[in-house]
Amino acid sequence: MPTLEMILNGKEVSAEVEPGDLLAHVLRDKLGLIGTKISCGEGECGSCTVLVDGLTVTSCIYPAMKAQGREVTTIEGLATGGRLHSIQQAFVDVTAPQCGYCIPGMIISAKALLDENPHPTRQEIRTGISGNICRCTGYYQIVEAIELAAQRMAEEGGAP
Amino acid sequence: MSTRVLGQSLPKKDAATKVRGSRRFPQDFNMEGQLHAKAVWSEHPHARVVKIDTSGAEALPGVVKVITAEDVPVNEYGIIVQDQPVLAGEGDKVRWVGDRIAIVVAESEKVAREARRLVEVEYDPLPVVSDPREAMKPEAPLVHEERGDSNVFRHIKIRKGDWEKGFAEADVVVESYYVTPYVEHVYMQPDAGIGYLDDEGRVTVISSAQWPDHDLRQIAPMLDLPKDQTREIVPAVGGAFGGREDMHIQHLLALCAYCVRRPVKMVFDRNEVMIRTGKRHPWYVKYRTGARKDGTLTAVEIEIISDSGAYASTTVPVLEAGTSFAAGPYVVPNAKVDSYAVYTNNAVTMAMRGFGTTQSAFIYEMQMSKLAEALGMDAVELRMKNLLEDGSIGLTGHKMPQGVGIRETLKQVALAAGWKEEQGRWSKPDLGAASGPHKRRGMAVACGLKNVGYSFGSDDKATVGVQLALDESGRIARVTVLSGACDVGMGAQTFLAQMAAEALGVDYDQVRVAMVDTTKVPDSGSCSASRLVWISGNALVRACQAALEKRDQILMAETGETFVEAEFQFRGLSVIDTRPYDPETGMTDPHFAYGYAAQVALVEVDTETGETEILKFWAAQDAGKAVNPAMVKGQAAGGVHMGVGYALTEEYIQQEGVPKTRHLADYYVPTVMDMPHEFTSITVEVPDPTGPYGAKGVGEMTTLPTAPAILSAIHDAVGVWIDEFPATAERVWRAMQTKK
Numbered sequence: 001m002p003t004l005e006m007i008l009n010g011k012e013v014s015a016e017v018e019p020g021d022l023l024a025h026v027l028r029d030k031l032g033l034i035g036t037k038i039s040c041g042e043g044e045c046g047s048c049t050v051l052v053d054g055l056t057v058t059s060c061i062y063p064a065m066k067a068q069g070r071e072v073t074t075i076e077g078l079a080t081g082g083r084l085h086s087i088q089q090a091f092v093d094v095t096a097p098q099c100g101y102c103i104p105g106m107i108i109s110a111k112a113l114l115d116e117n118p119h120p121t122r123q124e125i126r127t128g129i130s131g132n133i134c135r136c137t138g139y140y141q142i143v144e145a146i147e148l149a150a151q152r153m154a155e156e157g158g159a160p
Numbered sequence: 161m162s163t164r165v166l167g168q169s170l171p172k173k174d175a176a177t178k179v180r181g182s183r184r185f186p187q188d189f190n191m192e193g194q195l196h197a198k199a200v201w202s203e204h205p206h207a208r209v210v211k212i213d214t215s216g217a218e219a220l221p222g223v224v225k226v227i228t229a230e231d232v233p234v235n236e237y238g239i240i241v242q243d244q245p246v247l248a249g250e251g252d253k254v255r256w257v258g259d260r261i262a263i264v265v266a267e268s269e270k271v272a273r274e275a276r277r278l279v280e281v282e283y284d285p286l287p288v289v290s291d292p293r294e295a296m297k298p299e300a301p302l303v304h305e306e307r308g309d310s311n312v313f314r315h316i317k318i319r320k321g322d323w324e325k326g327f328a329e330a331d332v333v334v335e336s337y338y339v340t341p342y343v344e345h346v347y348m349q350p351d352a353g354i355g356y357l358d359d360e361g362r363v364t365v366i367s368s369a370q371w372p373d374h375d376l377r378q379i380a381p382m383l384d385l386p387k388d389q390t391r392e393i394v395p396a397v398g399g400a401f402g403g404r405e406d407m408h409i410q411h412l413l414a415l416c417a418y419c420v421r422r423p424v425k426m427v428f429d430r431n432e433v434m435i436r437t438g439k440r441h442p443w444y445v446k447y448r449t450g451a452r453k454d455g456t457l458t459a460v461e462i463e464i465i466s467d468s469g470a471y472a473s474t475t476v477p478v479l480e481a482g483t484s485f486a487a488g489p490y491v492v493p494n495a496k497v498d499s500y501a502v503y504t505n506n507a508v509t510m511a512m513r514g515f516g517t518t519q520s521a522f523i524y525e526m527q528m529s530k531l532a533e534a535l536g537m538d539a540v541e542l543r544m545k546n547l548l549e550d551g552s553i554g555l556t557g558h559k560m561p562q563g564v565g566i567r568e569t570l571k572q573v574a575l576a577a578g579w580k581e582e583q584g585r586w587s588k589p590d591l592g593a594a595s596g597p598h599k600r601r602g603m604a605v606a607c608g609l610k611n612v613g614y615s616f617g618s619d620d621k622a623t624v625g626v627q628l629a630l631d632e633s634g635r636i637a638r639v640t641v642l643s644g645a646c647d648v649g650m651g652a653q654t655f656l657a658q659m660a661a662e663a664l665g666v667d668y669d670q671v672r673v674a675m676v677d678t679t680k681v682p683d684s685g686s687c688s689a690s691r692l693v694w695i696s697g698n699a700l701v702r703a704c705q706a707a708l709e710k711r712d713q714i715l716m717a718e719t720g721e722t723f724v725e726a727e728f729q730f731r732g733l734s735v736i737d738t739r740p741y742d743p744e745t746g747m748t749d750p751h752f753a754y755g756y757a758a759q760v761a762l763v764e765v766d767t768e769t770g771e772t773e774i775l776k777f778w779a780a781q782d783a784g785k786a787v788n789p790a791m792v793k794g795q796a797a798g799g800v801h802m803g804v805g806y807a808l809t810e811e812y813i814q815q816e817g818v819p820k821t822r823h824l825a826d827y828y829v830p831t832v833m834d835m836p837h838e839f840t841s842i843t844v845e846v847p848d849p850t851g852p853y854g855a856k857g858v859g860e861m862t863t864l865p866t867a868p869a870i871l872s873a874i875h876d877a878v879g880v881w882i883d884e885f886p887a888t889a890e891r892v893w894r895a896m897q898t899k900k
Contacts, residue, residue, distance in 0.1 A: 034188040035181020037398075039348045040430040040824040047348060075181035088179040092171050095790035098798065099649025100178030101185060101348040101398030126832045133824075135348050135399050136649045138797030139832040140839050141790070 006067045008033075009077030017064045024048045024059035027074060035075035035104045039133075046132030049105035050074045056112045056131070075104035078111065086156070087111055090149035091142070098136035106132045110146045120150060165661040166853055169790035170668050173653040174396065183396045186368050187352035191423035194354065195224055197416050198272040198426070200262040200279045201436055202254035205290070205470075205505040205817025206301070207283035209248050209261065216278035217264055222271035226279060227263040227419050233384040239374070239406045239510075241472040243304060246382060246411060253286070255303050256470035256505055256817060258436040263412055265420050269427075288817045292467040292502035293444060303470060303503035311503040313468070314476045316483050318497035318746030320557060326459025326494030330450025334530045338447065339884040340519045342467075342812040343440035343805075344821075345512055346829050347648075349398020350433045355413030356423035362679075364391040365413045370404045370646055371686035372678050378407060379414045390414065394676040400648035401802070402511030405688055406473050408437045434827065435819040438510035439812055441478060442467045443519045449527045455537050455545045459494040462486050462523075466516075468501045469508040474515075475501045480616055480741065482516025484750045487555045488524035489566040489609045490546040495555055497746065505817040511688060513802055514860045517610040518867075522885075525606040525868030530881065539605050539872070540574045541586040548609075557747040560754070561736065563856070565782030565846030570607055570758040572842050573780035577603070577760035591762065598768045601775075602877025607758045608864025611751035612857040613691040613732045616740045620691065620752070623682035624699040625727040626660060626707050632722075634715045636664055639671040642727075644684040645696045646676055650795060650859055652692050655787040659697050659852060663704035682727060690857025693787060694753055697852035699730035735850045753848055755856040756782040759800070759865040761836070763873040770893025772808055772874055777836035779866075784848040784856035796841040796862045803866020805830045808886050 001016040004026065015030045027033045027050070036059055039047035043058040050059045051073035052066075078085035084092065087110050097103045106129055113120060113128035120128065125146045126139075134142065177183035214226040229235050229249025236242040248254045248261055262279050266272035287301040294300055295311040303311055327333060353367030363383060369375055372392035380387040392410065409426060416424035428436075444465040450458040464483060468475040483499040514521070532539040547567050552560045575581070578589030591601040614620035625642035641660050645652045653673040661668045674681055684696045706726035714721045732738075732752040739748045762776040779796045786792045809828035813820040821827045847854025867885065875881050880895035 028188075033181075034184060037181075037185070037349070038187070039350065039398075042430065042823060042825065044824040045348070075179075079180055084176065084179065088176075091179045092175040095169060095172055095175070095788075095794060097172065097175050097178045097649075098651070098794055099348065099399040100174065100183065100396065103178050104181040107179060130831050130833045133348070133829050133831060135346050135401070135801070135829065136798045137794055138799075138801035138839070139835055140797045141794055143832065 002065060004064050004068055006069065007071045009073060021064045022060060023062040023064045023067055026064040027059065033074050033076050037101055037104055039101065046109065047102050047105045049108045049132065051108060051112060054115060056109055075107060078107065086153045087146065087149040090145040090152065094141050094145045094148060096137065096141040096145040102132055102134045106134065106142055114150055114153065118150060118154060122147065163662055163853060165658050165668050166787055167789065169788055170658060172651050173657055173673060174647065185349050185396050185398050186366055187427045189354050189366050191354055191356060194423040194425050195265050195267060195420060196269040196272045197263050197265045197424050198276045199260045199412065200264065200276045202248065202257050202259040202261060204254055204283050204285055205256050206286045206288045207254050208286060209250055209252050209254060209281060210284050211282040212250055212261060213280040214262060216280060217275040220271060220275045220278060222267040223264060223275045224267065225265045225420050227265065227415060231419050232382065232415060234382050237378045237382050237407065237411055238472060239474055243307065244471045246415060256507060257819060258508060263416060265416055265424055288505045290504055290506055290814065290817045292465050292504050295502045295504050296500065303505060312500050313472065313503060314479060314501035316480060316499040316741055316746060317744060318495055318556060320555065321494035323459045323461055323494040323496045327450045330458045331453040332531065332534045333448060333450045334527055334534055335448045336527065336530065336883055338445040338523050338526065340443045340522055341886055342442050342507065343512065343810050344434060344812050344827060345401040345403030347399030347401060347403055350428045350430055351409040352427040353409055353413050354423055354425045355417030357417055357421060358391060362389050362391045363414050363418050364393065365410050366393045366395060367410045367413060368397040368404055369394045369410060370400050370648060370688055372676060373644055373683035374686065375407055375410045376678060379411050382411055383414060383418050392678050394646045397646055397648040400687065401513045402515065402688060403438065405511040405686060406438055430824055431822055435822050438473060438508040440512035441475065441509040441519065445523050447523050447527055449531055451531055451535065453535065455535055455542045457490055457492050457546050460487050460492050462497045464499040466499065466501050467506055467509060468503050469506045470503065471508050473508050473510040475509060478511060478516040481611060482520045484556055485517045485520045485609060486524060489548050489607050489756065491548060491552050492555060506814055513863050514610065515689065518864055521608040521864035522868050525865065526871065526883065529604060529868065529872035529875065538586040538588060540570065540579050543570060543607060544586065556750050558749040563784065563846055563848035565844055566607060566609060566756040568846050569756045569780045569782045569844045572844055573758045573760055573778050574605060576840055576842055577778045594764055598766055599764045600767060600877040601762065601764050602873040602875065603760065603762045604869050604872030604876050605758065605760045606865035606869035606872060608861055609754055609756050610690065610861050610864060612694045612753040612755055613689050615738055615751045616748065617738050620685060620695065620732040621729055622684040622695040622699045623727060623729040624684055624696050624703050625682055625725065626700065626703045628707050628711060628724040630711065630722045630724065636666050639664060639666060641671060641673045641700065642681045643673065643696055644676055644681045645692050646687040648687050651788065651791045652687060654791065655693055656696065656700055658787050659700050660704055663701045664708065690755055690859045690861065693855045694851050694857055695730055695732060697855060699728045701852045702730060703728040753850055753856060755858055755861040757861040757865055759869045761869040761873040763870060763877055765874055765877040765892060767878060767896065770889040770896060772887060772892065774804065774836040774870065776838040778840045778842065779862060780842040780844055781858045781862050782844045782846050782856060783858045784851050785845055785854040786843045787855055789843055792843050792858055793841045795858050797839060799862025800866050801830055801835060803863045804835060806886065807867035807870040809888065811886050
């Protein structure tokens with residue numbers, strides 16, 4: 001069985017994987033990171049979004065071995081200790097999550113957006129999460145949360 | 161009423177763990193030594209099972225057991241009527257592609273997946289009936305021979321006043337034929353869970369659900385066990401929308417645990433959720449509305465044929481609820497309504513946000529929009545003229561109870577959207593210039609109302625407990641709320657905590673709501689029917705009052721006790737004695753309580769492509785008292801989202817019972833880009849004197865007006881009525897070509 005070695009949420013990890021294994025399954029089943037959610041299993045809905053070298057991928061269709069030697073960030077990598085990341089805190093503050101199943105993927109997409117574009121317009125935020133389906137919220141409070149996070153992060157000098 | 165904790169947009173109890181990704185949904189649970197299960201599904205919409213050969217699957221290394229019909233102690237289940245086989249065995253019929261033949265249990269998911277392909281099933285295909293209008297004919301093939309000689313299993317009749325005279329008195333009659341689509345719930349979290357035997361030997365299921373106690377009322381007889389030998393635990397649930405009211409996976413998990421005596425995990429693929437689980441009922445509707453020149457409604461005549469799919473599920477109560485609102489929030493003195501529930505070999509149809517009233521809102525509001533056009537009257541003004549008030553007589557001859565909020569809701573949404581009112585005359589705002597030469601703008605309004613709680617004599621009740629931990633001076637230090645109310649995302653834990661904090665005079669942070677586990681919390685009924693705020697809230701407030709009284713007694717007696725517990729069961733029938741429909745006239749007092757919504761859509765239609773873009777949307781909902789305004793706004797936005805999909809894009813397509821929209825890629829759930837560019841939510845508070853703090857349900861009402869508002873706005877823009885929807889670009893374009 002090949003060994004996948006990657007930097008996961010800032011730490012070097014390794015896992016034995018089978019050739020066909022997908023990144024989402026390795027994260028969830030082998031590494032115990034349940035925050036990455038699987039909903040459609042075909043890269044359509046964005047629930048399983050993680051960052052690989054800073055770019056969003058739908059991990060439910062991403063071959064695990066493609067992450068070899070790369071940096072992978074999941075929802076578990078955002079909060080520092082007891083402190084939520086600004087994006088997470090904003091989601092709490094504006095009551096963005098309802099069922100919460102799409103939320104980790106949504107927050108990862110928001111992070112990728114704000115990392116690249118710290119002052120997005122509302123339309124840019126919409127584009128940034130257009131690959132993430134939510135069935136509960138109608139997206140408005142999610143967009144509001146991302147706007148609020150961008151504003152707070154700018155005030156705090158960019159650091160989460 | 162002035163409140164302290166109630167009415168605040170406090171953070172949801174589960175928000176922090178949900179944004180961290182640490183809160184566990186059913187697929188996030190694992191157990192030592194667990195096995196994995198996969199179902200073998202029917203390959204035919206209608207067939208007799210001739211032979212099942214499990215030997216190939218059993219021979220595969222890693223397969224532990226292939227469970228078939230013979231392994232099920234009592235092989236039937238159903239939320240109301242036990243008309244569904246758990247597993248179809250040799251000689252049994254399959255009636256749709258969601259029936260199951262076997263469950264393969266294996267050491268790994270991969271082996272289970274491979275093994276299910278090795279189960280060989282021989283079928284004798286039977287004639288398929290896929291159109292309920294055909295299924296009603298005497299010569300149609302029967303879906304359930306064992307249940308009588310017709311596929312029609314419910315006919316509701318309403319006969320009110322003299323409808324012939326009503327139509328004779330009408331100056332204008334609007335007549336239409338509507339077809340509403342099959343729709344999938346698309347909760348984001350696929351059905352999943354673990355079945356196991358707990359430390360006391362109970363058959364236990366950790367699963368997504370909407371009503372765990374009722375699941376056990378189906379699981380226990382299925383396994384021929386007393387109910388107290390079964391248990392269900394409901395962790396975070398990733399959306400439901402009615403789709404988890406019927407059991408999709410709970411009974412299968414229980415059966416696996418019962419058969420193999422080891423923990424068994426099962427997770428549906430999205431494809432299984434799409435084609436093997438229940439949907440919203442399509443309706444085929446003939447609708448006539450008569451009105452005088454001044455807009456006063458004189459009569460309606462309605463025929464509704466509801467495609468029930470292969471099993472009864474909740475079709476009857478869905479149709480009963482939908483029928484009771486078929487004339488909308490309007491006074492209609494004369495009515496003739498006939499509604500039929502019909503079995504077919506299509507997907508099972510069941511509860512979905514609105515529970516039949518979503519379909520009714522579409523038909524009555526399209527009729528009102530058409531009537532306004534035919535009369536040359538403003539659409540708000542026509543509706544205002546006919547609205548129900550406190551004490552008005554409704555469609556089934558009942559008197560509307562106090563707290564009818566539709567007038568205020570409609571008024572607020574119309575004013576927000578720019579309507580002007582002068583002495584009862586309403587006029588629509590100027591819509592502004594379209595964004596291009598091929599674009600046309602349109603704007604329209606629609607209303608909706610729905611019952612809160614179960615209706616027609618159902619003994620709907622909720623039991624809620626509260627525990628107080630007191631400090632040495634007798635002050636409340638901590639509070640635990642015990643309730644079987646599942647939080648499927650709408651915030652049950654949060655509003656219960658807010659209500660408890662309000663009732664007990666403590667802080668929100670001092671209150672926790674226990675996890676739903678049937679061995680630890682009382683039965684609060686289902687998370688459905690927009691009922692939890694109203695019915696569990698009523699129970700909770702009374703439990704809190706009882707707990708405070710007990711606390712005071714302890715303090716008086718100086719017993720030194722530091723723990724107080726109280727429980728209250730609230731029955732809806734204590735408020736209004738609802739009754740079933742009269743079989744001949746349909747007259748009844750149908751519902752305990754009601755909730756209201758009204759919405760306005762501003763759209764732009766591309767005349768070259770038929771594509772509709774929603775520029776602005778205004779949603780007003782009467783919450784009675786908004787327990788948590790941010791959550792009410794979330795319900796409004798989510799309801800509108802579901803309504804946008806219903807109106808424009810979502811359609812679950814089957815041909816002769818065979819599903820064609822098998823993946824999320826074929827079934828278009830609106831993304832953020834498809835939503836109205838600007839959204840205004842207006843929460844109206846017309847108190848319901850029977851609700852806790854005046855609160856009403858809002859969860860379902862927010863989706864009712866959306867589709868008719870959008871489709872009426874499309875008509876306003878390009879002059880076509882889309883009576884068979886969703887109004888896809890193709891449908892709108894074709895309608896425009898026909899009109900030319």
